[in-house]
Amino acid sequence: MDRGIVSRGADFILPVEAGKTFGHVSLYCEAGYVFTQYGPAGLIGGVACEYELSEKFTLMAEINDTSEVHWKDNQCVFNIGGEWKLGAHYSVIGSAGRSLRAATNDQPDLIGYLGLQLTF
Numbered sequence: 298m299d300r301g302i303v304s305r306g307a308d309f310i311l312p313v314e315a316g317k318t319f320g321h322v323s324l325y326c327e328a329g330y331v332f333t334q335y336g337p338a339g340l341i342g343g344v345a346c347e348y349e350l351s352e353k354f355t356l357m358a359e360i361n362d363t364s365e366v367h368w369k370d371n372q373c374v375f376n377i378g379g380e381w382k383l384g385a386h387y388s389v390i391g392s393a394g395r396s397l398r399a400a401t402n403d404q405p406d407l408i409g410y411l412g413l414q415l416t417f
Contacts, residue, residue, distance in 0.1 A: 298309050300325050301359040304332065304333065304335070304336065305332075305334075305335045306335040306336075306351075307333070307334045307337075307412055308331055308332065308333050309331070309332040309333075310329055310330075310331050310332075310341065310398065311329050311331075311332070311357055311371075311377070312327050312328070312329035312341065313328055313358040314327045314341065315325070315327075315340050317352075319348075321348060322326030322341075322346065322347070322348050322349075323346070323347040323349075324344070324345070324346055325344065325345040325346075326342075326343070326344050326345075327340045327341065327342060327343050327344075327345075327361075328340075328341065328342045329342070330352045331363075337365045337366060337369075338365070338366050339364060339365050339366060340362075340363075340364050340365075340366060341348060341361070341363050342360070342361070343359060343362060344359070344360055345357065345359040345360075345361075345362035345383075346358050346359075350352065352382075353381060353382045354380070354381050354382070355379060355380045355382075356377075356378075356379050356381060357374070357377070357378050357379060357380065357392070358375075358376065358377045358408030359376045359377075359392075359394075360373070360374070360375050360397075361373070361376070361394065362374075363377055366399060366415050372396065373396065373398060374394050374408060375394050375395060375397055376392045376393065376394030376408070377393065377394060378390065378391050378393065378394075379391060379392075380414070386415060386417060387413060387414065387415050387416070388413070388414045389411070389412070389413060389414075390410075390411075390412055390413075391400050391406075391409070391412070392409060393407070393408070393409040394407075394408050394409065395407050395408065396408075403417060
């Protein structure tokens with residue numbers, strides 16, 4: 298049964314990322330190519346910013362675009378979120394955002410997540 302949650306087959310994303318920190322502010326940019334097993338290949342790109350409010354809490358914002366190679370059916374989204382460090386190896390992370398364009402039938406208008414991040 299195909300519920301449309303993920304694309305059929307495997308995807309391999311080859312990103313190039315760069316970042317720079319200026320005091321409490323970090324800026325990042327990303328561009329990449331998406332190789333797909335089935336369907337057209339794609340492109341990704343985006344910029345992100347982090348601001349360290351305290352030793353335990355970081356505020357984040359991101360604009361990200363995903364599209365097919367010929368910029369057809371692209372999804373451009375804006376997210377804002379944060380990371381709350383609970384200990385040396387775990388954090389609560391969350392984000393909420395929305396599409397910057399009117400959503401089509403198969404694209405969400407509002408997106409978000411909340412999770413526990415474990416680092417070792």
